[in-house]
Amino acid sequence: MVDSKPTAPSRRSDATRAAILDAARERFAADGYERATIRAVARDAGIDPSMVMRYYGSKEGLFAAAVAVDLKLPDLGPLPREEVGSALVTHFLAVWEENEVLTALLRVGASNQAGAERMQGVFQDQLLPVAQQVCPDPEQIPARAALTATQMLGMALARYVLRFPPAVALSRQEIVAWLAPTVQRYLTAPNP
Amino acid sequence: MVDSKPTAPSRRSDATRAAILDAARERFAADGYERATIRAVARDAGIDPSMVMRYYGSKEGLFAAAVAVDLKLPDLGPLPREEVGSALVTHFLAVWEENEVLTALLRVGASNQAGAERMQGVFQDQLLPVAQQVCPDPEQIPARAALTATQMLGMALARYVLRFPPAVALSRQEIVAWLAPTVQRYLTAPNP
DNA sequence: CGCGTTCGCCAACGGTTGTTGACCAACGGT
């Protein structure tokens, strides 16, 4: 068991590839898709712009490779029903602040079709299944998950992208205390 | 009383100026700041790109002139306290769907510093005073207004920008029914 | 030690962008 994963070519340029992805994430998160130039990414990574093209094919390919989001949402099954809101909000805040991938995805998704579609994919593949575990009426699952997404994305937008001072000033505990009941109601309340 | 406002130069080019602003709003709303080119705006307005420069100085000046937002928020004074949430959400939905200025501002604000600052201005000048009318503790007004903004902006983001299918499928009544209690609580609930 | 493969840089291409200045035509007060 030398390799943990079956695909491990272990090329000599892995360090460069990783540096490119790191720089790309940072640029996309700070500038959005259009203003994040390949030249700037290459400069941050300390290499030539043509290397980015060789390793990732195009700017769109670079974006696709750089913004691979895994929300690592917890299993809500063993949790008491009245704690799912608090658990989800806490988890979202932690994931959002531990790296800048989500900020990059949100910034790009707001003015780029491919970015918006990728964000839809994250919603469908990662948030919907979790909502499925706790929603009462199966038919309402997409709507309830979407409502949850509006609250979480809205907080992320105001706090990490637009940087509204009052939203930035809130502590994590305060945010959880305010948003948890909202998410809790969106997911589990019997009535609209 | 020929002129309703004191400043009414009534230039011969007013029609062109208005056409430029209309086209600019549409382009900014559809494409964001960078991809909305002056050339495309001029083409939509049926004139030469250099006219845009002469009338609005620069692309940034065009954006500043095109995205002048007036939320026309209602006076919440005479309203029963338990109806402010529903009234605000209903009003927000109406304003957001009646023209594309807010979508343009949101799209641009997500990846442009000037856009984000302008959105902060709208928040401070228009939402904060309204929150002042209904918040219990004066010290909590900015935080409560910001929480309201996160929910409204999050819904706008998911519905009008990212176009999450479940968020688009919701009717206005359903949105009001779901969001009104949230906004109501953010603004008027005594306790976090 | 050879030699194919990988890594990286350099220079350039075609295209697009914001922006500018010269030039023409229609207006409108005197």
Added chain:
DNA sequence: ACCGTTGGTCAACAACCGTTGGCGAACGCG
């Protein structure tokens, strides 16, 4: 009827973008 002012077009500039191909150098397997 004149002529300054305004509305509008055209062509071009400099800068920047994504992208490409060629060339040298370092690697690593035989």
